[in-house]
Amino acid sequence: xxxxxxxxxxxxxxxxxxxxxxxxxxxxWGFVARGVIYLLVGALALHIAxxxxxxxxxxxxxxxxxxxxxxxxxxxxxxxxxxxGMALWRLSEALFGAAGADGHKPHKRLLSAGRCVxxxxxxxxxxxxxxxxxxxxxxxxxxxxQDVTARALELPGxxxxxxxxxxxxxxxGAWVAVRAALRTYRKxxxxxxxxxxxxxxxxxxxxxxxxxxxxxxAAVGVFVVLAALTYEPDRAKGFDDTLxxxxxxxxxxxxxxxxxxxxxxxxxxxxAMARRRRV
Numbered sequence: 136x137x138x139x140x141x142x143x144x145x146x147x148x149x150x151x152x153x154x155x156x157x158x159x160x161x162x163x164w165g166f167v168a169r170g171v172i173y174l175l176v177g178a179l180a181l182h183i184a185x186x187x188x189x190x191x192x193x194x195x196x197x198x199x200x201x202x203x204x205x206x207x208x209x210x211x212x213x214x215x216x217x218x219x220g221m222a223l224w225r226l227s228e229a230l231f232g233a234a235g236a237d238g239h240k241p242h243k244r245l246l247s248a249g250r251c252v253x254x255x256x257x258x259x260x261x262x263x264x265x266x267x268x269x270x271x272x273x274x275x276x277x278x279x280x281q282d283v284t285a286r287a288l289e290l291p292g293x294x295x296x297x298x299x300x301x302x303x304x305x306x307x308g309a310w311v312a313v314r315a316a317l318r319t320y321r322k323x324x325x326x327x328x329x330x331x332x333x334x335x336x337x338x339x340x341x342x343x344x345x346x347x348x349x350x351x352x353a354a355v356g357v358f359v360v361l362a363a364l365t366y367e368p369d370r371a372k373g374f375d376d377t378l379x380x381x382x383x384x385x386x387x388x389x390x391x392x393x394x395x396x397x398x399x400x401x402x403x404x405x406x407a408m409a410r411r412r413r414v
Contacts, residue, residue: 159414161219161221161223162221162223162412162414163412164216164217164220164221165219165254166405166406166412167406167409168214168215168216168217168220168221169218169221169405170401170403170404170405170409171201173344173399173401173405174399174402174403175196175197175201175402176192176193176194176196176197176374176398177395177396177397177399177402178399179191179196180192180378180395180398181392181395181399183378183379183382183395184382184388184392184395185392191275191277191375192375192379192395193373193374193375194257194261195264195275195276196375198211198214198261198264202264211264211265212262214261215258215264215265216258216262218258218261219255219258219262221254222250222252222255224414225247225251226248228244229244229245229251233247235413277372277373277375279373280355281368281372282368283371284297284359284362284368285368287300288363288366294364295363297362297363298359298360298363298364300359301357301358301360301361301362301363302356302360304352304355304356305352305353305357305360307352307353308349308350308351308353308355309349309353310349311345311348311349311352312345312349312353313349315341315342315344315346315348316342316345316346320337320345320408323408323413324337324411324412324413325411333411336403336407337404337407337411339400340403340404341404343396343400343401344400344401344402344404345404346397347393347396347397347401348397348398348401350394351377351378351394354377354381355374355377358372358376358377378395381394
């Protein structure tokens with residue numbers, strides 16, 4: 136250890152350790168795991184758009200499909216571990232700050248903390264499914280959404296709670312879509328040595344995929360708001376029913392196909408970020 140390192144404040148040394156190779160590897164594996172899920176959900180939704188039925192187009196359907204592959208159990212455990220790695224990385228950002236000039240700002244840390252909780256929950260559900268727990272990550276997102284909504288509506292001020300939660304999801308979806316359209320992900324990329332073709336691939340998948348993801352989240356939020364307004368928890372929908380509802384619009388199955396293709400592209404974008412994202 137050189138003299139400069141030995142004089143570093145304790146907090147700085149902890150930060151350096153937290154942002155070391157272990158957390159970086161965890162983050163990159165997390166992007167891969169996220170990409171696999173969106174790729175599978177998008178593929179299942181495309182199947183529905185072109186006349187397929189049966190398989191649910193959500194995380195549960197994706198996990199079930201993955202479990203049916205050779206070495207499916209190993210793949211599920213690897214996927215859960217990757218998502219846990221994503222949660223670990225976001226926890227590191229919440230505690231020590233993210234990469235970039237504004238990574239230490241309180242709102243950035245708070246956002247990272249929220250993402251840590253989200254990915255921690257998703258990782259738990261995937262690992263529980265891999266361990267064979269019934270009703271875990273492989274369950275229907277529609278049923279889960281309706282159950283949570285029904286319990287929330289029974290609380291004092293339940294309609295307000297559900298309505299505000301739905302509105303928050305709508306705003307979050309719009310925020311995701313707008314940020315993707317503005318290509319804000321570019322500031323997080325390692326630009327050195329990136330070819331023009333790679334930049335084009337990242338822009339196509341990042342914009343189209345991010346907008347589709349945002350639209351899906353916003354639509355889920357709209358159904359939650361409707362459940363609050365009508366006091367009918369069954370009006371709430373998860374990913375599967377929300378995606379299927381796109382086929383019931385005047386655009387028909389083509390809108391569903393468009394959103395589904397966007398989710399596939401977001402999966403590809405996640406793979407690109409696994410390699411090119413500054414962590």
